[in-house]
Amino acid sequence: MKAAIYPGSFDPVTYGHLDIIKRASYIFDELTISVLNNVKKTPLFSVEERVKILEEATKDIPNVKIESFSGLLVDYARQKDAHVIVRGLRAITDFEYELQNAQTNRLLSKEELDTMFFTTSLEYAYLSSTTVKEIASFGGDISSCVPDFVGRMIYEKYGIRR
Numbered sequence: 699m700k701a702a703i704y705p706g707s708f709d710p711v712t713y714g715h716l717d718i719i720k721r722a723s724y725i726f727d728e729l730t731i732s733v734l735n736n737v738k739k740t741p742l743f744s745v746e747e748r749v750k751i752l753e754e755a756t757k758d759i760p761n762v763k764i765e766s767f768s769g770l771l772v773d774y775a776r777q778k779d780a781h782v783i784v785r786g787l788r789a790i791t792d793f794e795y796e797l798q799n800a801q802t803n804r805l806l807s808k809e810e811l812d813t814m815f816f817t818t819s820l821e822y823a824y825l826s827s828t829t830v831k832e833i834a835s836f837g838g839d840i841s842s843c844v845p846d847f848v849g850r851m852i853y854e855k856y857g858i859r860r
């Protein structure tokens with residue numbers, strides 16, 4: 699069975715992430731979306747909230763499951779006996795960071811863990827959770843960026859009524 703992990707912050711999930719999730723779910727038998735509990739970042743949504751949002755947003759994709767993890771990705775992947783990491787690539791700016799992570803994970807895992815990149819669909823090339831939160835915090839329209847229920851949750855966090 700071909701299994702892969704798609705790790706990320708997903709604070710919160712956007713249509714850009716969902717596009718990668720759908721495309722990866724066609725290729726792998728099982729795709730685990732792993733929400734990183736990063737103590738160094740102050741997220742808008744708690745890990746529990748991000749997991750719940752992802753569960754709802756992917757409920758129609760049968761071979762996807764959601765988990766959370768903290769610590770080193772290589773350790774988590776080893777525990778799960780997974781050998782493939784899925785990541786998305788947007789503009790060139792993603793490349794350097796992603797390449798560094800991929801190389802480091804390969805090294806740390808003694809070449810047991812490889813990263814597979816999905817290039818963004820053009821309509822989502824400039825979409826990021828950070829941008830979505832910034833637009834929403836000023837009451838802007840994010841309906842083309844995230845599913846409606848996610849949009850409502852973001853506005854609620856900022857105390858904005860629309």
Ligand code: ADP
Nearest residue numbers: 705706707708714715785786787818822825827
């Ligand atoms: P990070 O894990 O770096 O904190 P995210 O949770 O936002 O960031 O993203 C997880 C992964 O999804 C990263 O590989 C990122 O490049 C990718 N990604 C995010 N937004 C998009 C998008 N609009 N199109 C394609 N890939 C994306």
